Each structure stands twice: as structure tokens, then as C-alpha cells.
Amino acid sequence: MKESRALPIAVALAILLLLWYAAAVALNWTQANGDLLATMSLAKPLLPAPHQIAVEFWNSTAGQRIDSKRSLIFHAAVTASSMLAGFALGVAIGLLLAILLVHVRVLDRALLPWIVASQTVPILALAPMIVVVFGAAGLTGLVPKAVISAYLSFFPVVIGVAKGLRAPDRLQLDLLHTYDAGRRRVFTVLRWPSAMRFLFPSLKVAIAAATVGAIVAELPTGAESGLGARLLAGSYYGQTLQIWAALAMASLLAASGVGAVVLLERLVIRARGGRL
Amino acid sequence: MSDTTVEARGLDLVFGDVAALSEIDLTVARGDFVSLIGPSGCGKTSLLRVVADLAQPTGGTILVNGTTPHAARLARAYGYVFQAPALLPWRTVERNVTLPLEIIGLPKDERRARACQQLESVGLAAFARKFPWQLSGGMQQRASIARALSLQPSLLLMDEPFGALDEITRDGLNLRLLRLWEATNLTVLFVTHSIEEAAFLSSRIVVMSARPGRIVEVIESDLPRGRDLDIRDDASFHALAHRVRTALRAGHSYG
Numbered sequence: 001m002k003e004s005r006a007l008p009i010a011v012a013l014a015i016l017l018l019l020w021y022a023a024a025v026a027l028n029w030t031q032a033n034g035d036l037l038a039t040m041s042l043a044k045p046l047l048p049a050p051h052q053i054a055v056e057f058w059n060s061t062a063g064q065r066i067d068s069k070r071s072l073i074f075h076a077a078v079t080a081s082s083m084l085a086g087f088a089l090g091v092a093i094g095l096l097l098a099i100l101l102v103h104v105r106v107l108d109r110a111l112l113p114w115i116v117a118s119q120t121v122p123i124l125a126l127a128p129m130i131v132v133v134f135g136a137a138g139l140t141g142l143v144p145k146a147v148i149s150a151y152l153s154f155f156p157v158v159i160g161v162a163k164g165l166r167a168p169d170r171l172q173l174d175l176l177h178t179y180d181a182g183r184r185r186v187f188t189v190l191r192w193p194s195a196m197r198f199l200f201p202s203l204k205v206a207i208a209a210a211t212v213g214a215i216v217a218e219l220p221t222g223a224e225s226g227l228g229a230r231l232l233a234g235s236y237y238g239q240t241l242q243i244w245a246a247l248a249m250a251s252l253l254a255a256s257g258v259g260a261v262v263l264l265e266r267l268v269i270r271a272r273g274g275r276l
Numbered sequence: 277m278s279d280t281t282v283e284a285r286g287l288d289l290v291f292g293d294v295a296a297l298s299e300i301d302l303t304v305a306r307g308d309f310v311s312l313i314g315p316s317g318c319g320k321t322s323l324l325r326v327v328a329d330l331a332q333p334t335g336g337t338i339l340v341n342g343t344t345p346h347a348a349r350l351a352r353a354y355g356y357v358f359q360a361p362a363l364l365p366w367r368t369v370e371r372n373v374t375l376p377l378e379i380i381g382l383p384k385d386e387r388r389a390r391a392c393q394q395l396e397s398v399g400l401a402a403f404a405r406k407f408p409w410q411l412s413g414g415m416q417q418r419a420s421i422a423r424a425l426s427l428q429p430s431l432l433l434m435d436e437p438f439g440a441l442d443e444i445t446r447d448g449l450n451l452r453l454l455r456l457w458e459a460t461n462l463t464v465l466f467v468t469h470s471i472e473e474a475a476f477l478s479s480r481i482v483v484m485s486a487r488p489g490r491i492v493e494v495i496e497s498d499l500p501r502g503r504d505l506d507i508r509d510d511a512s513f514h515a516l517a518h519r520v521r522t523a524l525r526a527g528h529s530y531g
Contacts, residue, residue: 171362174330178356179379179427180349189375193366272366273407 086149
């Protein structure tokens, strides 16, 4: 089974790399004055070749001291801290709202449209205002960044968990009614366990969104550290290699986040006898 | 405790402009096995739900164990077995059976002891640690019966519990249920649309008709206690089934 899964992934990766190299040659052709080898070794290429990104990634991680401003690990750690804080905050808010929506009908009608509307506002427009407002209150650094991150990550949690809490069917609810189980009991023995199936997909989306939020939050703060700052600096100076290396690190960060959620999901599945 | 478990007088239940139940008079004595039989839409499930306080009658009176259905529900006087097993898939069979005991706040040891005893009585002791989806449909329904019995109710309400099962499994479960009823002083109110099932199990058969849901006839069974599945080949069984069929037809239920 493992082999049959690895092969398609390897093939897809090979095709992707091939297309990438082809695109790099095509895009860098003029800059390299029509020299095929030069298209893949420019200092500031329009599109860096994959191996250039790999080298840059290696140099800025393994090749630097971790506390150096040139270290991608340092920047990733800064972004990861606001991403994790934002994720935790977003999940907490998301769960709270979902529980409220399911239990208070008035809130379902009053809040849900606003919750949906909140996600139609471009985060790029909102982020600077959040930074300014929190800055005026004396909160700078992690807090506004975490809030921006939470703003993006609470949404999938509310929608998914609210749906999950409503998943129990009539029969199961009637059953608990015959035992005279109160709302709190219905929640703990029925609604919450039913929501697990919806919670984990939501958490995966939320942690990826939290990563995006954390990076976006670093753009307007004029931050000097973080992957967002690194991206911004890279684009100021046309350092495409730096940008792509930072992008690779950002994907790695999001992927590890999703991986952690998957791990947690596996633990829960095991505790439930193999099914969610 | 009185000798009457369920006592309904002039019971009406109206949903919008549909009369689900009309003028229902029904007495279920303690220790009775009463089947409610009739075509779909005759209100047999509605009647069961009224007894269970899952639906509120719009007219008439009903007493369960001498009190209102509401008080009876709060006293956990009955166990309810639904059409589907309604087991919680994330709980083992044992923990499904202990669910009601957990809700009434019984200590863990007592919960496990009772679950063990009830699973034994439905022949599922060996499956206590399995999850519901690892069991066949018939076994799942047996687990749900064990769950209903774990509260040690005096009344068992069953809503077409074996309707979704194949005939062979259903026969086995019918016999098991009959033995269980004979061995205890349980009162059973059993909804079915199978004439055979009603005739085989019941001490009394309540025949209902639809639109509005009314009781057409109440038939006393003269089949002996301790009967087994072979009785279905007996003349007495055929005569009983015939009476039920005739009563159903009289209620214009074939059509």
C-alpha cells in the first residue's frame, strides 16, 4: 500500500519539477542573454530554478546561527509564535461561537450573517487597522499579529463545529430525552463527540489560515522579523531567491501545523476504536 | 403500584390538520405484552411516543404507572427501543449500555455490573468491548435492548425494533424477546406492522386503522406461555393471525 501511494506522488513531483525548470528557462531567457545554463544560475532571476531555491534555503537555515537575522529558522520561529497564538485564540473563539449558535437560536440568526460577512473583508485591508488600534492601546508585537491570525482561523471552526454539533439525529436526541438528560449532558455525551468528525477538517483549514494570517500580519507592522518581513524585504530589493526560500519555509510551517492536527486526529480516532 | 401500567382515555393527537390519534382508549395491564399493529400512518408510533412523553396529546388523558407520562419519564419508568439501534458509534457496546446509567449518576462499578448482566441477557457478553459498527444489525438492536433494560424499567416501549432486519434474524430476536418477557415481570408495548410478529409475541393485540388513527379492535391471545417458533404452524396461531388480519381489513387498512 505504501509503495503504491509513494509512486504517484513521486511522478507528480517529477512532472512539476520538469515544468518548473522549463518555465525558469523561458522566463529568465532574456535576462540570461539566451544562455541556457545562465538561466538557472542568475543572482536575481525572475523565476529561480528549484535547485537555486534549495541552495538558498539550505544556506539561510543550516548556514546561519539560529538567532541571526539572516536565519530563516529565526524568522520562522517568530511567525510560528503568532501563528500558534492566533490559532489557539481562533479555535477558542470559534468553539465558543459554535456552541452559542447551536444553543441560542436568536444568536444563530443574529450572528451568523456577521460571521460570514467578516470573512468577505480582505484581511490585507483589515490588518493595518488592527495593528493601529491595538498599538493605540499599547499592545504591539505578538498580540495584534495573533489577533489577525485568529481573525482568519476562527471561521472554519465556527462553521464546521456548528454543523457537527447539529449532526446528532432525531433518534439520538429523543433517546437522551427519554433519560431526561439536560442540555449540558446532551452536549458532553452526544453533540461534542458527534462534532469530532467536523472538528478536525476545520482545524486543518484553520491552522493553514492561521499561517497566512501570521504572515500577512507582519507586512503592515514594519516588522523586521518573521517570514512576512522577509518576503517584504526580499521584494523591496528584488531578492527573488530570498522570497522563494521564505515561501518554502512558510509552506513547511503550514504543513507542520496541518501535520500536528493530523497526529492529534489519529490519537482521537484510536481512542474511538478506529473511526471518527 | 397499580395493576395498570398504561391507561389512556379519549386520547387525541393532532398535527396541524392531521389527526394522528383519535379517541384512543387503551389499558395495558402490568405484565402484559401488547402489540400495536396497523398500516403506516395509523398513529401506532405516535401513541408510543405519547406514552414516552416524546409527544404531547392534544386531548384526553393518559396515565403511565399511575402518573403523567412526564413524571414517568423523569422517574425513568420505561425503556425505549427505537426503529434503529441509535447506538453512539464512538462508544463500545458496553459503554453504550451504561450511557443511561451514566446520566442518572450511578457509580462506575454498578454501571459495569448492570451492563454485564444486561449484555448477558441479550447474548452479547462477548461483544462488550466491540464498537457498534463491528456488530451485525441484529446484534446492534440487541445492544439497544440491553441499553433500554439497563435502567431496570417496569415498562419496555418498542417501536418496530426488528423492522429493518431480515426474517431469520427477526425470528431469533422475537424468540429471545418472548423468553425475556416471560422470565421477567416486564410490561411491553410493541409497535409492529407484521401480523406474524404480533401474533407470536403478544398477550394482547391492538389493531389500529389510519386517518384518523383509531383502535379498531383489541384481540386477546390464547396462545400458551412458553411457546416457541413452531407454534406458527399450529391451527391456533393461524386462527389468531386470521382474526388480526380480519380486524385490519375491517379498518379499511388494505388499500
